[in-house]
Amino acid sequence: KKDGYQVATIIGGRADLEKDGYQVTIMIEDEGSKPNLNTLSDKGLGLLSQLIESKNIQPTVTPAADNSGTPTETPTVGNPSPSDTQQISLDPLLDWRDRNTEPRPEGAKLDYYQGLNPPYKPRDGFLASLEEMKQMKNGAQIYDLLAPEVTVFGKINPNTISGEAFSNFLNSTGEYQQGWLDTVADQFETYRRDHTRFDTIEMLKNVQGIITIEQFKPFLQISGACNVNMASDIGLTVLLKEANYSDSAIQGVLNLRKAGPIKQVAEVNGLLGYSGVKGQVHPDDYLTTVSTIIHYRIWVRSGKGTGCYYLDTVWQREAGGLKKDWQITQISFRELWNQAAPEIPKLEEPKENEED
Incomplete structure (x- = not known):
């Protein structure tokens, strides 16, 4: 007990408190x-869905090796066969976020x-919120499956x-002719193929068809957003598979962070095979060691069970100003009362063999 508050449970980013007859649950997520x-690519979303449903998130390495002892081939990370799981179709989600007019077999x-x-x-x-998934065909199922593991917040x-994702992003920021968006998508892919990467946001103006980027700059960054220490195993696996890293490389990163916090992204460069050669995927484009988008969820319930208040808010923090002090901006805010409030997630029981 401290300052009159009874701290019942504190596990990871969750705290359960009691005060003056009220029960308070606070959850904080990166x-x-x-x-x-x-x-996420269509393939990445499919892998994410499979990993969530199967919970088979540990990469395995094929024992076959060349003369140097290096494994020559690895299977897909945590990718079970279709017969292993009854997957929820993501066709409605894919149709919802893309620009074409033809529905997928189970989409709309x-x-x-x-x-x-x-x-x-x-x-x-682009979706403006996770709750938007509920508006899709079979959206409740898709939301329940994906919402705990994904976000729609943060810079890109x-x-x-x-190129298709970039054109979908542009389509979300204003009204553009579909022909122009198709051209930009193709030219974006061409530029990436010829020049590998954008070193600055300004370089986007080198993509044929893009004249100005001022209206897009607030939504873009040339740096990673995923804190390698804070991401879930599922999330980090999917992200690194999107970057085409091997299963053994991903397992190496997962093992390294279990041994202790990774202080700099450069610590995983060797594991991911990055040596600075032009054309290689740069880990800094995907990873960071700083958390910048924080999600707070707070439930306040009366001890008699007669009412509940729920606050859901997301904040972004960035280094700004001459002193590079952290500047904090609210990017999402939602309040719900009583029956409209979501249920409080149950505490996960620690695994028997789980290390402290």
């Missing part, structure tokens, strides 16, 4: 270290949503996304 639902486009009562239009671009590194 939101920026989750895979971004808007920029404008005609489907216009047939609902009341009718509405799909996003055809153009070095980590496809």
